[in-house]
Amino acid sequence: MLNVVLLGTGNLARHLFEAFSNAKGAKIIQVVGRNLNDLSWFSHHCAVSNDFTEIFAADVYLIAVKDDAIGEVSxxxxxxxxxVAHTSGAMELDVIKAAKKGVFYPLQTFSKGRTVHFKNIPICVEASDNKSLQVLTQLGRSVSDNVQEIDSDQRKKLHLAAVFVNNFTNYLYSVGEALCLENDVSFDLLKPLILETALKVQTMSPKKAQTGPARRNDRESMQMHLELLTDEHKKTLYTLLSTAIKETYEKEL
Structure with a gap:
C-alpha cells in the first residue's frame, strides 16, 4: 500500500482524491492546502493541514496546484x-526541488461537479530515477488501466496538443452556443453534431474527417457567414480558422 500526501485543494485535487479513495494499492493519508474552506471538503475522509511545515511522511507527495506555485510548494x-511529483502537463520535471522527483500527469479535462472514470484516463509518468518511476507507475496503475512513460519534452508537446483538441475546441463550442442564444435557437440541436465529430476521430484521422465550407473552398457560404457575424472578434476567428483549413486542403480541391 502506497501512502500519499496530496498538496492542493482545487479541482484536480478533488478528482484525484476521489480516484484514490477507491484504489486498492494506494491511500491518501493527508491533504495540505492554504484554503481552510476548501480543506473542509477533505476533512471528513483524512487528515488535513494548512501548515506546510507539518506534512506527514509518505511514499509519494502529489502536488496538484497551479503551475506557477509548483516550485514553491516543492x-x-x-x-x-x-x-515528490507534480501533476502538470506543461512544467518540467526539474521544477521540483527534491532529490526524488517525478511527474504524475492525468491527461483529461476536469470540471467541478463532473464525474470522470480514472480507469480510462492516460496517466503520463516521469521520474528522476528508475525506482521512483516504478513507484509512480504502480501508483498510476492503482487508478488507471493506461499508464505511459512520457518525458518532459514529449509531455509539454502533448499538453500543447491537448490545448488544441480540448481548450480551443470547447471555446468554439461556447461561440456556437452564444450564436444560438442570440438567435433564439436551442444549442441542443448542435449536440448530435458535436458527438458525431468526437466519435468519428476515434476510428479515422481528423485530417480525413474534415468537412465544411472551408474544406470545400465554398466561397459564397463563407462570405455569407462573415456577413452574418456582427462581432469583429468572431469574424477574425472565423477567417483565421477558415484560411487554415483551406490552405491545408487546397491541393486536393
Whole structure:
C-alpha cells in the first residue's frame, strides 16, 4: 500500500482524491492546502493541514496546484524521503526541488461537479530515477488501466496538443452556443453534431474527417457567414480558422 500526501485543494485535487479513495494499492493519508474552506471538503475522509511545515511522511507527495506555485510548494518537501511529483502537463520535471522527483500527469479535462472514470484516463509518468518511476507507475496503475512513460519534452508537446483538441475546441463550442442564444435557437440541436465529430476521430484521422465550407473552398457560404457575424472578434476567428483549413486542403480541391 502506497501512502500519499496530496498538496492542493482545487479541482484536480478533488478528482484525484476521489480516484484514490477507491484504489486498492494506494491511500491518501493527508491533504495540505492554504484554503481552510476548501480543506473542509477533505476533512471528513483524512487528515488535513494548512501548515506546510507539518506534512506527514509518505511514499509519494502529489502536488496538484497551479503551475506557477509548483516550485514553491516543492520547496517544503525538499528534505522528504518520499517521491515528490507534480501533476502538470506543461512544467518540467526539474521544477521540483527534491532529490526524488517525478511527474504524475492525468491527461483529461476536469470540471467541478463532473464525474470522470480514472480507469480510462492516460496517466503520463516521469521520474528522476528508475525506482521512483516504478513507484509512480504502480501508483498510476492503482487508478488507471493506461499508464505511459512520457518525458518532459514529449509531455509539454502533448499538453500543447491537448490545448488544441480540448481548450480551443470547447471555446468554439461556447461561440456556437452564444450564436444560438442570440438567435433564439436551442444549442441542443448542435449536440448530435458535436458527438458525431468526437466519435468519428476515434476510428479515422481528423485530417480525413474534415468537412465544411472551408474544406470545400465554398466561397459564397463563407462570405455569407462573415456577413452574418456582427462581432469583429468572431469574424477574425472565423477567417483565421477558415484560411487554415483551406490552405491545408487546397491541393486536393
Amino acid at each position: 520547496g517544503f518537501l525538499a528534505e522528504k524521503k518520499g517521491i
